[in-house]
Amino acid sequence: MDRLLIVEKIEKRYGRAHVLGAKQEVTALLDVSFSIGRGSTLALVGESGSGKSTLALCIACLERPTSGKIVFNRNEITVLDEKQLREVRPQIQLVFQDPARSLNPRFSALELVSEPLLVQGRLDKREREARARALLGQVGIPQEKALQRAEEFSGGQRQRLAIARALSLEPKLLILDEALSALDCSVQAQIANLLMELQGRLGLTYLFITHDFAMAGHLAHEIAVMEQGRVVEIGAADEVLGTPNQEVTRRLVAAMPRLTAEAHAPRAV
Amino acid sequence: MISLLQVQDLHVAYISGAGKVSPALEGVSFDVLPGETLGVLGESGSGKSTLALALVRLLPGNAEIQKGAIQFEGQDLLRARPRALERVRGARIGLVFQEPSLALHPTIRIGKQVSDVLAAHEAASRAARHQKTLQLLREVFPADASRIADSYPHQLSGGQQQRVLIAQAIACGPSLIIADEPTASLDPTTQQEILELFRMLREKFNLSLILITHNPPLLAGLADRVLVLYAGKVVEIGPTEQVLGSPQHPYTHALMQSVPPGLDEPAKDRKSRLRVIPGEAPNLAVLMNGCRFESRCTDRMEQCAEREPPAVAMSEVHAVSCFKYGE
Numbered sequence: 038m039d040r041l042l043i044v045e046k047i048e049k050r051y052g053r054a055h056v057l058g059a060k061q062e063v064t065a066l067l068d069v070s071f072s073i074g075r076g077s078t079l080a081l082v083g084e085s086g087s088g089k090s091t092l093a094l095c096i097a098c099l100e101r102p103t104s105g106k107i108v109f110n111r112n113e114i115t116v117l118d119e120k121q122l123r124e125v126r127p128q129i130q131l132v133f134q135d136p137a138r139s140l141n142p143r144f145s146a147l148e149l150v151s152e153p154l155l156v157q158g159r160l161d162k163r164e165r166e167a168r169a170r171a172l173l174g175q176v177g178i179p180q181e182k183a184l185q186r187a188e189e190f191s192g193g194q195r196q197r198l199a200i201a202r203a204l205s206l207e208p209k210l211l212i213l214d215e216a217l218s219a220l221d222c223s224v225q226a227q228i229a230n231l232l233m234e235l236q237g238r239l240g241l242t243y244l245f246i247t248h249d250f251a252m253a254g255h256l257a258h259e260i261a262v263m264e265q266g267r268v269v270e271i272g273a274a275d276e277v278l279g280t281p282n283q284e285v286t287r288r289l290v291a292a293m294p295r296l297t298a299e300a301h302a303p304r305a306v
Numbered sequence: 307m308i309s310l311l312q313v314q315d316l317h318v319a320y321i322s323g324a325g326k327v328s329p330a331l332e333g334v335s336f337d338v339l340p341g342e343t344l345g346v347l348g349e350s351g352s353g354k355s356t357l358a359l360a361l362v363r364l365l366p367g368n369a370e371i372q373k374g375a376i377q378f379e380g381q382d383l384l385r386a387r388p389r390a391l392e393r394v395r396g397a398r399i400g401l402v403f404q405e406p407s408l409a410l411h412p413t414i415r416i417g418k419q420v421s422d423v424l425a426a427h428e429a430a431s432r433a434a435r436h437q438k439t440l441q442l443l444r445e446v447f448p449a450d451a452s453r454i455a456d457s458y459p460h461q462l463s464g465g466q467q468q469r470v471l472i473a474q475a476i477a478c479g480p481s482l483i484i485a486d487e488p489t490a491s492l493d494p495t496t497q498q499e500i501l502e503l504f505r506m507l508r509e510k511f512n513l514s515l516i517l518i519t520h521n522p523p524l525l526a527g528l529a530d531r532v533l534v535l536y537a538g539k540v541v542e543i544g545p546t547e548q549v550l551g552s553p554q555h556p557y558t559h560a561l562m563q564s565v566p567p568g569l570d571e572p573a574k575d576r577k578s579r580l581r582v583i584p585g586e587a588p589n590l591a592v593l594m595n596g597c598r599f600e601s602r603c604t605d606r607m608e609q610c611a612e613r614e615p616p617a618v619a620m621s622e623v624h625a626v627s628c629f630k631y632g633e
Contacts, residue, residue, distance in 0.1 A: 221349035226564035294523030
């Protein structure tokens, strides 16, 4: 399969100033390699602090890896300068965990979704509005709510707005950083279905960052497991979930809450 | 067995500055037995956090308890005087909330924050409090209680902070602990550790537990019974294995369908679309005559929009509010 994103041996170190003046180095990513096929979904699973979000920032060209190589759409982005990166960034968009914090509450749905087009200087005013309205339709926001402010939408609808906004620049890759974690179960299901539907319709590629193994197994074709800045296991979703090789994977799979019969056998009070 | 807590026909509403009334809980009734764990399952806006706060009379100023009764250890908390409430809250009923980093004071050592709870409720010498604090911390940190006692909150992980809140909650030997989404901000592995801790403590101290969550799988294996809240009403209550395993109310049924299938399901069922509940939860400020779930329900009947369905007993222990099962 054609690989949209190839990450090769990237490493990210942060320098941290110590109180006494000595500089401490923190290694956030170490020897990370993987790739994602065009139109498919890779889930990145790991515990807090395992490096998932740092990796997302490096791929989105918002942080530069200390060493290693990232190839996006056959283009090595780790060697580009700031001006060239500005061409690449619109093609990689992010959707965050909490839309209540990632969206300006005072903006209308229409303003939120057309703002990226405005910033990029694409289309004229009327075209932008038409495009924004089409995007709202794609994510299931009714047209009569186009002028409603972000704060007046429910959590699930706000996440739909965040997705519409991310799609406005016609990206190839969407990074979904815990994009379902803050939502209620029934709303999670709605958004998960929307993501699958958009992937089928637009041929999008997803990097789905999560600590929810059940949702990873549902949405992703492949799963990569991270621990302490390294990818310790990677493979087809069913194989990683079914026959985990690493201790951390087994631990995460075991921690999946289950609804099986023996899990809720009654207890004598 | 005599109930430890009995809630009858509880009505709570929020009143806006303009005098607009938005009901949050309407006629909620249930009881909790000594040593029992009751899971409260509800999504955003169901009223589950309002319920937690109402039980200990900690509702914000714009909320009003309109009617009902909350019987706990022989007194009605809705009619209790403030001094009597102070002797219950934090002492007889322990509380654990979602965001431990917000609940702990950032510049006071952990040991002091736990011993402050003791100081508020018990007349004991400083030395006795110190001893008891260490003993409490050992319950939740068997290995390094004294190191934790000397730490500040920022030196602890989220899971460790949550353990401190649990130590505070059990400090005065309560009979009931109310935990509102106690694991929502934690990793799955840490989540399991905290649930395990609750399991251990409730056996050891014979605690009753009200565990409030939006996530059904968390209640499997922990709750004895589950109460399902939808738009301020109890739609289903019964033994956990019945409510989660063979849910009877159309809402509970649809909610369980929307959980992604686990490993126990065949792989081919996993990449398909999840079943969803169409539409959104109703706006409670708009007056409604019928069932709250009517507009989203696939089993709706004529009477559903006209009248409220009464609770129908499926068995002695399982009740469902739905016309499907008669009236």
